[in-house]
Amino acid sequence: MFEQLGLIGCGLMGGSFALALKRAGLVKRVVGYSKSPSTTERARQMGVIDVEAPSALLAVSGADIVLLAVPVAATEATLKAIRHLVNKDMLIMDVGSTKRDVVDAARRVLRDNVGSFVPCHPIAGKEASGVEHADPDLYTNRQVILTPLERTQVAQLGKAKDVWEGIGCQVLQMAPEAHDSAFAAVSHLPHLIAFALVNAIAAQPHGQDFLSLAGPGFRDFTRIAASEPKMWRDILLANKQELLEQTQFFQQTLQAMHSLIEAGNGEALEELIAQASQLRANWRMGARRA
Amino acid sequence: MFEQLGLIGCGLMGGSFALALKRAGLVKRVVGYSKSPSTTERARQMGVIDVEAPSALLAVSGADIVLLAVPVAATEATLKAIRHLVNKDMLIMDVGSTKRDVVDAARRVLRDNVGSFVPCHPIAGKEASGVEHADPDLYTNRQVILTPLERTQVAQLGKAKDVWEGIGCQVLQMAPEAHDSAFAAVSHLPHLIAFALVNAIAAQPHGQDFLSLAGPGFRDFTRIAASEPKMWRDILLANKQELLEQTQFFQQTLQAMHSLIEAGNGEALEELIAQASQLRANWRMGARRA
Incomplete structure (x- = not known):
């Protein structure tokens, strides 16, 4: 007390x-x-x-x-x-x-x-x-x-x-360094992506029409895009190095899926989606590793 | 009836x-x-x-x-x-x-x-x-x-x-073409990103530890990553052209924010975050344009 x-x-x-x-x-x-x-x-x-x-x-x-x-x-x-x-x-x-x-x-x-x-x-x-x-x-x-x-x-x-x-x-x-690595991946990068996605859609000629059609998937995906700007500017800059590494690695992963779609490689694409889907379906918030 | x-x-x-x-x-x-x-x-x-x-x-x-x-x-x-x-x-x-x-x-x-x-x-x-x-x-x-x-x-x-x-x-x-453009932006791309993000994190040496620390922001952001693989493989391939264009445009927008962080340009970064935050805070699902 x-x-x-x-x-x-x-x-x-x-x-x-x-x-x-x-x-x-x-x-x-x-x-x-x-x-x-x-x-x-x-x-x-x-x-x-x-x-x-x-x-x-x-x-x-x-x-x-x-x-x-x-x-x-x-x-x-x-x-x-x-x-x-x-x-x-x-x-x-x-x-x-x-x-x-x-x-x-x-x-x-x-x-x-x-x-x-x-x-x-x-x-x-x-x-x-x-x-x-x-x-x-x-x-x-x-x-x-x-x-x-x-x-x-x-x-x-x-x-x-x-x-x-x-x-x-x-x-x-945990150590401050381990903390910052982990949160660059699971929090700071998702915020950066959400900000970028909303801006990328809104910048297009039909962006407002697109947004008016968006459904529950978009709603949940972009919830964090409504976060406080000054606070998130500070976080993204404070964890710059880790965040940039995570962003780069994510972009490579996205680009690899982009290439599979471009090539029409359904089998490999399905495998990657199945991997993500299974991981996410089995994930529970706050569940520690055994 | x-x-x-x-x-x-x-x-x-x-x-x-x-x-x-x-x-x-x-x-x-x-x-x-x-x-x-x-x-x-x-x-x-x-x-x-x-x-x-x-x-x-x-x-x-x-x-x-x-x-x-x-x-x-x-x-x-x-x-x-x-x-x-x-x-x-x-x-x-x-x-x-x-x-x-x-x-x-x-x-x-x-x-x-x-x-x-x-x-x-x-x-x-x-x-x-x-x-x-x-x-x-x-x-x-x-x-x-x-x-x-x-x-x-x-x-x-x-x-x-x-x-x-x-x-x-x-x-x-609406016309089928207008539909497919809009949903490439507000649904198919967010799904692709969510799949890629989960895979990008899981592929890292400490990926499972990172995931065990993730909170409510990550939970909502990645909810759609748990979607059905075959169904989404089909959707991403069926709307290939529009999706690839949206992915490219998103990557450019993300890269621009990446560069601002790299340069430590807090002012410009905050402006972009504020734009996204305001857009998303004012967005309502199913709200038609006037």
């Missing part, structure tokens, strides 16, 4: 975390700060936070647990803004979709107090952003990945594990 | 059509045929059809409405199998995802009786196939596209429109 959560960023991810902690009885008081004062105010009106802080630093004052729920590119500046109040007993976590850049920023900024920091990535989200979509169930039954640094304190790592499990998550631990 | 539906292909699409027609009181009796006798038997046991026919031809005998719900590549052979019992008073429809090849096959095979044929494409489906997933609501509130030939009889076109509206569809009409 924590006394006070300092919440920096009261949007979908941060707001949902605060609501989940409150519901689970894991925190007494939530002090929140958002860059936009109207967001902070709305969060208080909605009962997501109890007290509005006028700055990130003041949100941390008196907190024994701090969550950074800001776009990944804002992590370093946010850590700089709060570092004077960070101490070794605090638990500081983030929820960023990339981890190498966050770990590097924490190392640079927090220095001797970096042991308080546990980098986290909960595999949860919605295409809609903002505190008005905050939901105490956003993290329920989701995986959360912790990518501790060499200097992360065991006590803080244990507390982080407990708090995520306390709101219904399955906790995994 | 029809006397007898001759259903050729008692899978997801055909079975759902029979159930919907029965529920709406639009048909008295359903005679069904499937290539696999066990499918036909299951369809009868489930009450999807009333009578099992031992051949496609016998399924048509005595029918005043016939639905071909077979893979698009089987359309020509199916029409050949039934043509001796086709007459000018019948309404014959299909549910294929491509229309140019279906129209060509109908023209070649049905000749003087081609006026009975109304090519249809209901924009509905599930990634799961088979009669066990047949659902009387599959077509409810969905769009269905009719692509009549020059020689389609007005009376049959009217009947086709009535029967789809009778089971809750919104009926649109």
Whole structure:
């Protein structure tokens, strides 16, 4: 049980975390700060936070647990803004979709107090952003990945594990590099593809007509294309190297299928489709390998 | 109201059509045929059809409405199998995802009786196939596209429109070529991409680990990758020309975003993401242009 959560960023991810902690009885008081004062105010009106802080630093004052729920590119500046109040007993976590850049920023900024920091990535989200979509169930039954640094304190790592499990998550631990490779493939690339597909269709002379005919397959395939632009710009750039490798490999795979279609090679084409179909039909979200 | 539906292909699409027609009181009796006798038997046991026919031809005998719900590549052979019992008073429809090849096959095979044929494409489906997933609501509130030939009889076109509206569809009409262009972009290409993405991830050394970490974005993005391989092999090949053009255009768009990421051009990247995000956020399934 924590006394006070300092919440920096009261949007979908941060707001949902605060609501989940409150519901689970894991925190007494939530002090929140958002860059936009109207967001902070709305969060208080909605009962997501109890007290509005006028700055990130003041949100941390008196907190024994701090969550950074800001776009990944804002992590370093946010850590700089709060570092004077960070101490070794605090638990500081983030929820960023990339981890190498966050770990590097924490190392640079927090220095001797970096042991308080546990980098986290909960595999949860919605295409809609903002505190008005905050939901105490956003993290329920989701995986959360912790990518501790060499200097992360065991006590803080244990507390982080407990708090995520306390709101219904399955906790995994891996190196930041392994995390970023995996999410380039299963998250960042699909987002990039979805953005590109929507733009490619819309750019055509009959694009709007095409879109008006699209059905449920298109609806689900492109759901993630509606994601928040600034947040995704930051993620795609932060994980640039891994993402570019994955994009290239995907393009080669697509091109190989393109060539089979061009050649009218039904047998080989069917084999590749069958492989994908079987893999996807047997896949279950959050199912760990044996 | 029809006397007898001759259903050729008692899978997801055909079975759902029979159930919907029965529920709406639009048909008295359903005679069904499937290539696999066990499918036909299951369809009868489930009450999807009333009578099992031992051949496609016998399924048509005595029918005043016939639905071909077979893979698009089987359309020509199916029409050949039934043509001796086709007459000018019948309404014959299909549910294929491509229309140019279906129209060509109908023209070649049905000749003087081609006026009975109304090519249809209901924009509905599930990634799961088979009669066990047949659902009387599959077509409810969905769009269905009719692509009549020059020689389609007005009376049959009217009947086709009535029967789809009778089971809750919104009926649109367009040329087969326009249909195939649109669906190359909004359906066939997304399927091809989903197949390629799943295969590209699985082919990597840590592919299975990557997949075990994937979340709800990946789940929805790749849902269509679990589609039926033979059916999709046929669709991708049948609409080859349009699909290859769309694939190429998509690859160029993806490559342009790839280059912006490589160059670290956050401003231009954000603009493209914002464009896609806004388009997708404002898109509604089945919303016609003003």
